[in-house]
Amino acid sequence: MTTRGILLLGHIFGFVLWFGVTFTVSLISARAKRTGDRTVMAFAYRSSQGMLKGPGLIGAILAIVCGFGLTGVMEYGYFEPWPNHWMFQMQLMGVLAFLAMILLQLPNAERLARAAEASAAADEDSEAFVSFHKRHALISSVIGLMLLVALVLGSLKPV
Numbered sequence: 001m002t003t004r005g006i007l008l009l010g011h012i013f014g015f016v017l018w019f020g021v022t023f024t025v026s027l028i029s030a031r032a033k034r035t036g037d038r039t040v041m042a043f044a045y046r047s048s049q050g051m052l053k054g055p056g057l058i059g060a061i062l063a064i065v066c067g068f069g070l071t072g073v074m075e076y077g078y079f080e081p082w083p084n085h086w087m088f089q090m091q092l093m094g095v096l097a098f099l100a101m102i103l104l105q106l107p108n109a110e111r112l113a114r115a116a117e118a119s120a121a122a123d124e125d126s127e128a129f130v131s132f133h134k135r136h137a138l139i140s141s142v143i144g145l146m147l148l149v150a151l152v153l154g155s156l157k158p159v
């Protein structure tokens, strides 16, 4: 068992958790919206918020912390565009996705869950709900895409 092996395990396990939650939340949100039932939507957005704040955030922290640990152990250099451009791009994608999660996705998910619960109680969609929902779909899609790009970079790196 090497330090690299342990860090790589944490890095990949964290990514799997992070991406898994991001993907699941998108599916649940889309399906709940399609039912047209505001109680179902309120439940789905509250559950999504809980999943993002719990396992999603734990996965993201694990992926980032172990990624920085691996960078140190493998002596790749932090945010050095050359010679390992794939590593630089993976670091950038991962850190940007993490910042987007902390600064945009998590606060918006909380606001969306609250707006969905208020809409269910009033039995009509509030303007806030519509706007938070659009933002939620956009932010989550961008984060999911950045994670996939980082995965491709890490997997198809030149040997």
Ligand code: HEM
Pocket (backbone or CB within 6 Å): 008, 011, 015, 063, 064, 066, 067, 068, 069, 070, 071, 072, 074, 076, 090, 091, 092, 093, 094, 095, 097, 147, 148, 150, 151, 152, 154, 155, 157
């Ligand atoms: C969050 C999105 C990320 C994904 C999907 C991802 C994916 C991967 C994958 C699939 C590998 C395995 C490559 C291999 O061993 O051949 C890997 C390794 C690695 N990742 Fe990431 N990564 C991400 C973010 C980061 C970040 C933010 C950093 C640094 C701050 C980082 C640093 C590293 C390092 C140093 C390795 C080891 C490469 C080697 O052993 O040669 N990664 N990553």
